Amino acid sequence: MKNKSKVSEPIQPCAVDYAFKRIGGKYKARILWYLNLKTVLRYGELSRTLPDITTKMLTQTLRELEDDKLIIRKMYHEVPPKVEYSLSDTGQELIPFIAHLHNWGKKQIANELLAHQTSQDERTARVCQNECGLD
Amino acid sequence: MKNKSKVSEPIQPCAVDYAFKRIGGKYKARILWYLNLKTVLRYGELSRTLPDITTKMLTQTLRELEDDKLIIRKMYHEVPPKVEYSLSDTGQELIPFIAHLHNWGKKQIANELLAHQTSQDERTARVCQNECGLD
DNA sequence: CTGTATCCGGAGTGATACTG
DNA sequence: CAGTATCACTCCGGATACAG
Numbered sequence: 001m002k003n004k005s006k007v008s009e010p011i012q013p014c015a016v017d018y019a020f021k022r023i024g025g026k027y028k029a030r031i032l033w034y035l036n037l038k039t040v041l042r043y044g045e046l047s048r049t050l051p052d053i054t055t056k057m058l059t060q061t062l063r064e065l066e067d068d069k070l071i072i073r074k075m076y077h078e079v080p081p082k083v084e085y086s087l088s089d090t091g092q093e094l095i096p097f098i099a100h101l102h103n104w105g106k107k108q109i110a111n112e113l114l115a116h117q118t119s120q121d122e123r124t125a126r127v128c129q130n131e132c133g134l135d
Numbered sequence: 136m137k138n139k140s141k142v143s144e145p146i147q148p149c150a151v152d153y154a155f156k157r158i159g160g161k162y163k164a165r166i167l168w169y170l171n172l173k174t175v176l177r178y179g180e181l182s183r184t185l186p187d188i189t190t191k192m193l194t195q196t197l198r199e200l201e202d203d204k205l206i207i208r209k210m211y212h213e214v215p216p217k218v219e220y221s222l223s224d225t226g227q228e229l230i231p232f233i234a235h236l237h238n239w240g241k242k243q244i245a246n247e248l249l250a251h252q253t254s255q256d257e258r259t260a261r262v263c264q265n266e267c268g269l270d
Numbered sequence: 271c272t273g274t275a276t277c278c279g280g281a282g283t284g285a286t287a288c289t290g
Numbered sequence: 291c292a293g294t295a296t297c298a299c300t301c302c303g304g305a306t307a308c309a310g
Contacts, residue, residue, distance in 0.1 A: 014165055015236075015237045015238075015239075015240030015241040015244060016164050016165050016168045016233060016236055016237045016240060017164075017165050017240075018240040018243065018244055019236045019237065019239055019240030019243070020159075020161075020164050020165075020236070022240075022243070024155075024159055025302095026302080026303075029151050029152070029155050030149055030151050030152055033149075033151050042271085042272090043271070043272050043273075044271065044272080047272095053303095054303075054304060054305070054306095055272085055273065055274090056273095056274085056275090056303080056304075056305090057302090057303060057304080058273090059272080059273060059274080060302095060303090075272095079271090080271045080272080081271050081272050081273080081310080082271075082272085083271085083272065083273085090243070093239055093242075094239060096235055097232055097235040097236050097239065098151060100231060100232040100235065101150075101151055101154045101155070101232050102150045102151045102154065103150075104150075104154055104228055104229060104232065105149075105150030105151060105152075105153040105154030105157075106150040108153065108154070108157070108225070109150060109153060160282095161282085161283080177291085177292090178291070178292050178293075179291065179292075182292090189283080189284060189285075189286095190292080190293065190294085191283085191284075191285090191293095191294085191295090192282090192283065192284080193293090194292085194293060194294080195282095195283095210292095213291095214290095214291090215291045215292085216290080216291050216292050216293080217291070217292085218291085218292065218293090
């Protein structure tokens with residue numbers, strides 16, 4: 001049933017596309033996921049949780065998430081500075097989706113390992129022990 | 136040949152990250168979504184459904200999805216040529232997740248329109264640029 | 271501790287023309 | 291109809307240094 005472009009109501013963009021633009025960044029889903037698991041995280045904690053991210057990207061990503069009202073930035077004017085990030089209600093609504101994605105990903109990784117097991121035994125152990133530390 | 140969608144690196148950091156790499160392309164989620172709604176789509180139909188995609192990107196994206204075993208490509212050796220795309224079982228498993236994302240996106244768009252009703256003209260133009268007629 | 275500023279290379283994307 | 295091929299360009303993201 002595709003009731004589209006009725007003049008009376010605003011034209012709907014592709015909601016999937018819209019949503020993906022909001023959380024499609026390289027680290028966004030991961031950050032949201034970690035924030036969900038830990039409730040609240042400081043800048044340095046996030047930095048350590050994502051070892052492969054640079055300060056520039058982390059700051060930039062956090063800003064975008066904040067601008068999109070997906071996370072809340074709480075700043076303490078202290079010395080030394082302290083900033084805490086947490087999920088907003090809107091961001092919270094994305095958790096089931098990320099959880100589903102997470103489960104799917106784990107399943108796919110497992111299947112991939114099985115498929116390559118004959119020639120990649122060594123790799124298995126390494127891969128399995130290297131997770132994001134917050135699974 | 137790019138392996139953006141193929142995750143075959145020795146170390147796999149995080150399931151969320153892994154999953155996003157496989158379906159995080161600019162059009163992948165949308166294509167999967169349309170395939171779910173329509174069950175089966177031909178190349179030209181997809182092209183018309185995504186007005187903003189070029190033939191190059193469409194072909195490239197379809198190839199990646201096929202290589203990742205998320206969609207099935209059925210080719211008829213006829214004249215004129217005919218190719219049909221449909222979801223694979225693995226791809227099917229992603230539908231609940233995309234559905235959730237879709238609902239979330241629709242909700243966000245609605246909120247955005249409400250919040251910015253005063254500047255509706257500008258906002259509408261932006262929102263409408265990716266209308267997809269398959270909501 | 272929590273960021274900014276700057277430079278830069280390359281992946282990702284687009285426009286156009288061509289083909290079986 | 292269903293793609294390929296080529297060139298060009300943007301801009302994401304990394305490295306590094308610096309700042310409040």
